[in-house]
Amino acid sequence: MDKESNFCKDAEDLLEYLKTYHNTEKTAIKSGEIGEIFNLYKEKLRSTVNYLRSIGYPVCSSSRGYWYSEKPEDIEKTLTHLEGRIKGMNRAISGLKRIQQDKKKQG
Numbered sequence: 001m002d003k004e005s006n007f008c009k010d011a012e013d014l015l016e017y018l019k020t021y022h023n024t025e026k027t028a029i030k031s032g033e034i035g036e037i038f039n040l041y042k043e044k045l046r047s048t049v050n051y052l053r054s055i056g057y058p059v060c061s062s063s064r065g066y067w068y069s070e071k072p073e074d075i076e077k078t079l080t081h082l083e084g085r086i087k088g089m090n091r092a093i094s095g096l097k098r099i100q101q102d103k104k105k106q107g
Contacts, residue, residue, distance in 0.1 A: 011048050014038060015057055018068035025074065028065035 014034065022029045031045055040048065049066065052059050060069045060078040069075070 007048070007051070010038060010040065010044075011051055014040075014045075014048055015052055015059070015068070018059060018066060022065075022067040023069060025060070025062060025064055025067055025069075025077070028060075028062065028067040030065040034066065 031042055049059050058070050058075055060067050060074045062081050
């Protein structure tokens with residue numbers, strides 16, 4: 001099986017697992033636990049979840065972990081969670097850019 005086939009199989013397996021066992025925030029599962037079950041590193045798990053979301057599957061997340069839900073309130077909570085992470089990343093990017101500019105001015 002090639003890498004793309006493996007990736008798609010992992011995505012399908014994860015989706016079915018979440019639909020079956022983790023379909024509310026109360027039953028959310030942490031990334032580390034998913035990694036152990038599916039033998040996925042965190043980076044691969046994130047890319048798999050991103051892939052599932054990008055093709056239209058509502059894989060939700062919060063500080064409690066991941067779960068599958070089509071409920072609008074769960075999707076909204078996930079959007080808020082992701083947008084908060086983006087804001088934090090943007091602050092980090094801005095800080096690093098300031099340091100980079102300061103170093104250029106000094107040297």
